[in-house]
Amino acid sequence: MTDRQKRILSAIIEQYAEVASPVGSSLLAKVFNVSSATIRSEMAELERLGFITQPHTSAGRIPTDKGYRYYVNSISTQIHDEPKDRASKALMSRVQHAGDPDRMIRNAVDTLVELTHNLALATTANNQLYISGIGNLFTQPEFFDILQVQEVAKLLDNLEPWLKEAAPNEPLSVYIGQENPIGRTAGCTLIISKYRSPYNDNSYIGTLGPTRQSYREVMNLVSLAGQELEEVLFN
Numbered sequence: 001m002t003d004r005q006k007r008i009l010s011a012i013i014e015q016y017a018e019v020a021s022p023v024g025s026s027l028l029a030k031v032f033n034v035s036s037a038t039i040r041s042e043m044a045e046l047e048r049l050g051f052i053t054q055p056h057t058s059a060g061r062i063p064t065d066k067g068y069r070y071y072v073n074s075i076s077t078q079i080h081d082e083p084k085d086r087a088s089k090a091l092m093s094r095v096q097h098a099g100d101p102d103r104m105i106r107n108a109v110d111t112l113v114e115l116t117h118n119l120a121l122a123t124t125a126n127n128q129l130y131i132s133g134i135g136n137l138f139t140q141p142e143f144f145d146i147l148q149v150q151e152v153a154k155l156l157d158n159l160e161p162w163l164k165e166a167a168p169n170e171p172l173s174v175y176i177g178q179e180n181p182i183g184r185t186a187g188c189t190l191i192i193s194k195y196r197s198p199y200n201d202n203s204y205i206g207t208l209g210p211t212r213q214s215y216r217e218v219m220n221l222v223s224l225a226g227q228e229l230e231e232v233l234f235n
Helices: 003-019 025-032 036-048 065-076 086-096 101-116 134-138 146-166 215-233
Strands: 119-123 129-132 172-176 188-195 203-210
Touching: 003 025, 003 036, 003 065, 025 036, 065 172, 065 215, 086 101, 086 215, 101 119, 101 129, 101 203, 101 215, 119 134, 119 146, 129 146, 134 146, 134 203, 146 188, 146 203, 172 215, 188 215, 203 215
Parallel strands: none
Antiparallel strands: 119 129, 119 203, 172 188, 188 203
């Protein structure tokens, strides 16, 4: 993939996250200051490589799971270097001033719901899974279809036992679309941060949302939530 194709793929992913509709060549032509024909040629190659797809004949393009995976891998090394913005500072403040450990964890989850507009979850100090923001998830346009909702429900029903069984060990794990262990056709992305806790050997905090989301922002916030919880729970 050429540098320009990488930048076009990133632009499609980021624009699609914002507008929830296929991204056309005319918009990208303005962004990259080239002709629409040039963009169409580059998009055709990205589609041939499997990174984007055209949902309708006359529509623009949307990312595939493969495209999202390439994008996530490319930004993963940058997450810890992101500057602390207002959202990050709000998350840190609500964790640090929560009081008891269980409230710290619940505050972190509730704040992730507010900031990411996804569902959020975490293992609590009582070794249970706290989930908030289900309503957020089902207001997303991807989940207006009843069959899609059923797949999401299947994923949620099996999430707690899967976390206990699989015990992801990476500080930040991202499961995109069909990479999800259950609900593979739900069109969801699960972003999970493992953090050290005095209450549980396998403590997690994360979000569940559509594959169409702002990965850089959400990954940064989930990673920060794990770091903050680890820090305050051991103080």
